[in-house]
Amino acid sequence: DIVMTQSPDSLAVSLGERATINCKSSQTVLHRSNSKNYLAWYQQKAGQPPQLLIYWASTRESGVPDRFSGSGSGTDFTLTISSLQAEDVAVYYCQQYYSTPWTFGQGTKVEIK
Amino acid sequence: EVQLVQSGAEVKKPGESLRISCKGSKYNFTNYWIAWVRQMPGKGLEWMGIIYPGDSDNRYSPSFEGQVTMSVDKSISTAYLQWTSLKASDTAIYYCARLRGSGTYVSDYWGQGTLVTVSS
Numbered sequence: 620d621i622v623m624t625q626s627p628d629s630l631a632v633s634l635g636e637r638a639t640i641n642c643k644s645s646q647t648v649l650h651r652s653n654s655k656n657y658l659a660w661y662q663q664k665a666g667q668p669p670q671l672l673i674y675w676a677s678t679r680e681s682g683v684p685d686r687f688s689g690s691g692s693g694t695d696f697t698l699t700i701s702s703l704q705a706e707d708v709a710v711y712y713c714q715q716y717y718s719t720p721w722t723f724g725q726g727t728k729v730e731i732k
Numbered sequence: 733e734v735q736l737v738q739s740g741a742e743v744k745k746p747g748e749s750l751r752i753s754c755k756g757s758k759y760n761f762t763n764y765w766i767a768w769v770r771q772m773p774g775k776g777l778e779w780m781g782i783i784y785p786g787d788s789d790n791r792y793s794p795s796f797e798g799q800v801t802m803s804v805d806k807s808i809s810t811a812y813l814q815w816t817s818l819k820a821s822d823t824a825i826y827y828c829a830r831l832r833g834s835g836t837y838v839s840d841y842w843g844q845g846t847l848v849t850v851s852s
Contacts, residue, residue, distance in 0.1 A: 620794070624832075659838045661777075666829050668842035669769075669777065680840070712777055716837045720793035721767075726776040 621645050621715050625724035638700040640727045642713035647693045650717065654719040657717035660689055663726075664706045672711075673698065682684045705731060734759045736828055736843035743849045744818050751814040752846045754828030761809035762786045765831035767839055768813050769804060772824045782831065783811060818850045 620629040632638045648657045656676035662670040671680045673689035676696055687700045700707055708731060713724040739753040754766065766782040781792040783802040790802055801814045812826055826846050829839035 651782075657837075664778075668829075668845055669839070670842070671838055671840050674832075674836060674838040710776075714777075714779070716840075719791045720795070721779045721837075722783075723777040723779060 620720055621648065621718060621722050623713055623715055623722050623724035625713060627632040627727060627732065628713045629728040631704075631730045632700075632703045633732045634705065635702050636732075638703050638707070638729055640671075640698045640711050640713075640729070642698070642724050644694045644696075644717075648691050648717040649713045653673075654680055656692050656696070657697050657715055658689075658691070659710045659714045659716060660687075662709045663712065663716065665690070669712065700729070702730070703729070734830065734841045736830060736841055737826060738826075738843035738846045739787075741846050741847040741849070743851070745852055746820055746850055748817055748835070748850075749814070749815050749816050750848065752826060752848065754811045754843050755810070756809045757829065759830070762806050764833050765837070766802075766811040767801075767829045767831055768811075768840075769827045769829060770824045771827065771845075780813075780826075785811065795827075799812075818848075820850050820852075822848060823850045824848060 624643045626641045658676040660673040663669040677689045688699050690697050710726045735757045737755050762785050765782045767782045770778040780796045783790040785804040785806045803812045813851040830841045831837045832840045
């Protein structure tokens with residue numbers, strides 16, 4: 620299985636400031652045949668199901684605010700919230716869909732400082 | 733809009749059987765994989781497996797193979813997750829989600845979750 624490790628486990632950021640979450644996979648999730656990284660980011664607010672934010676490591680899902688961005692390739696990825704808003708308080712998960720089982724990171728809790 | 737509506741919360745005793753459901757609507761249910769994801773109390777997301785309603789092709793996570801059974805009834809656009817003998821450690825919220833397809837196998841629509849509580 621591919622192990623996904625996120626850092627940090629939690630972070631507190633002031634409103635309007637940048638939040639950065641890292642995700643590292645135990646093996647590459649970059650498919651050579653199409654040069655795509657099989658990496659997604661999900662946001663889960665309290666009491667709600669997860670919501671897709673980013674896929675192919677950097678493609679924003681329709682309707683997702685542009686303050687959310689994804690970057691990285693191979694085994695190292697980053698989710699950035701450029702200007703944290705109150706409604707961004709949530710747990711964020713990365714997930715690889717390169718090979719089954721499609722594993723999630725342990726989650727990063729984002730709070731307001 | 734695409735919807736996945738899951739069955740309601742369940743309270744069961746250890747050793748009992750259970751089947752929970754996930755009904756899709758407003759899209760062609762047959763053509764999109766369905767994923768099941770577990771979330772134990774206060775914990776993260778765990779990928780359990782996927783099933784294709786068109787032909788019931790499936791993939792289980794090794795962690796869940798033999799512990800649960802995924803199935804579908806495409807005539808009523810419904811996917812199921814079943815246990816034959818529940819354990820206290822099965823207490824969790826279970827989500828179903830649709831996989832987008834076209835090579836982009838991300839979960840774009842999620843059910844509201846079914847809380848399963850197993851307690852003597």
